[in-house]
Amino acid sequence: MMTNLSEYTIILPTRNESRNIGKFLRSIPEGIKLVVVDASKDDTAEIIIEQRFVNTSVIKEYCSVTQARKIGSDFAQTKWLIFTDADIEFSPDYFKKIITYTGYDLIYGPKLSEGDYTVYYKLFSHGQYLIDSLGVPAASGSNCIIIKEAYIKSGGFDIELTCNEDYELAWRVKQTGYKALYDPKLIVYATDHRRLEMGMIRKTLHSIIRCSLLYFKLMPQKLRRYDWGYWSGKLKDTAIEDGN
Numbered sequence: 001m002m003t004n005l006s007e008y009t010i011i012l013p014t015r016n017e018s019r020n021i022g023k024f025l026r027s028i029p030e031g032i033k034l035v036v037v038d039a040s041k042d043d044t045a046e047i048i049i050e051q052r053f054v055n056t057s058v059i060k061e062y063c064s065v066t067q068a069r070k071i072g073s074d075f076a077q078t079k080w081l082i083f084t085d086a087d088i089e090f091s092p093d094y095f096k097k098i099i100t101y102t103g104y105d106l107i108y109g110p111k112l113s114e115g116d117y118t119v120y121y122k123l124f125s126h127g128q129y130l131i132d133s134l135g136v137p138a139a140s141g142s143n144c145i146i147i148k149e150a151y152i153k154s155g156g157f158d159i160e161l162t163c164n165e166d167y168e169l170a171w172r173v174k175q176t177g178y179k180a181l182y183d184p185k186l187i188v189y190a191t192d193h194r195r196l197e198m199g200m201i202r203k204t205l206h207s208i209i210r211c212s213l214l215y216f217k218l219m220p221q222k223l224r225r226y227d228w229g230y231w232s233g234k235l236k237d238t239a240i241e242d243g244n
Contacts, residue, residue, distance in 0.1 A: 003099050008145075009033040009076035010084060013068030017086035018042045023191050025051050027089040032082075035075050037061055037068035044086075066165040069141065070157045073148070081151060083144040083166065087192035097186055098145060105150040105178035106170060108139035109186030117196050124204075125184060132182040136215070137174050141166030143188045150178040160224040164210050171215060206230060 010028065014021065014036055021044055028034065033055045038045045039062045048058055061071055073081055082098075084090075088111060101107050110125030112118070131138040144166060154172040157165050174180050195203050206228060213219040 003079070005029060005032045005095060005099065007079040008082055008098065009035055009072075009078040009080070010082045011069055011072035011076065012036045012084060012086060013039075013065050013072070014044050014048075014086045015039040016042045017044045018047055020087045020192050021047050022051065023089050024086050027094075028052075029095055030054055032095065033057075033076070033078060035059070035072040037063070037072045039063060039068070064159070064162050065141075066157050066159050066161050066163075069165065070159055073151060073156060076148070079148060081146050081148055083141050083146070084188065085142045087190060087194075088142050088188040089191055091187040091189065094186065094188070097183070101181065101183075103179060104181040105147045106137060106139065106173045106180040107145040107183065107186065108137065108170070108180075109143050109183050109188070111140055111142045111188050111190050113190045113193070115191075116193050117190075117200075120196060120200055121190065128182060129184060132180075135174075137167075137170040137180040137182065139166055139170035139180075139182075142190075143186065144170065146170075146173060147178075150176065154178070158224070160221075161214075162225055162227040163230040164207070164214060167211050168214050 010032060012034060015038070017040065025048065034052065034057070036045070036048055036056070036058045038058055038060055045058050045060065048056065057075065059071060059075065061068065063071070069083060098107070110128060111121060112125060113121045128138040150173050154169065154176040157169055161168060170180065210219070210228065
């Protein structure tokens with residue numbers, strides 16, 4: 001049976017995203033619910049409340065990205081959860097497409113760019129497709145939709161992880177027996193490239209090494225909560241860091 005947008009909630013962690021949040025908000029329809037878990041020191045929350053005062057809940061909580069995603073997921077009451085980030089815009093047909101999927105419990109697509117680093121994002125999306133073809137979902141937290149039943153039964157986010165929590169959850173959803181789909185036409189667009197500006201090779205190697213260790217269960221438990229510099233440098237101004 002085809003669903004409608006009232007059955008979806010967007011889960012959005014934010015911290016100091018005032019320069020990006022306007023574009024994000026303009027790309028989502030009024031009819032879909034939005035749950036923001038905000039750790040900002042700037043006026044991100046105020047902008048959200050001012051620009052989108054319907055179907056929107058803002059929870060103020062200083063915590064990690066993973067914890068924010070979990071808080072938002074626990075708060076949401078809809079059948080489907082959409083995980084994303086504040087520095088993206090949804091493609092114009094995104095929300096028309098998502099209500100047409102049937103028979104899948106985890107759906108994800110690529111993050112591309114209409115500005116800088118277009119080649120990098122395309123190559124990364126090809127990597128997602130390749131990994132998915134091997135039976136391993138490579139679902140980024142920027143563009144991932146999960147039925148809430150699958151989210152709950154797979155155990156939800158591992159709050160010990162401060163990054164790569166999106167991929168790790170997708171693997172457990174698939175391993176629990178739920179069906180996953182990668183659709184290369186279900187696109188979001190990056191509007192901020194801060195992490196790539198710090199080094200494309202660094203970002204790529206960080207993802208490959210950490211995700212490999214996590215997937216093959218070789219990551220020592222005591223190292224799971226460390227991000228290995230993922231939120232280092234100028235990203236600390238906008239990252240949601242561990243509040244413990």
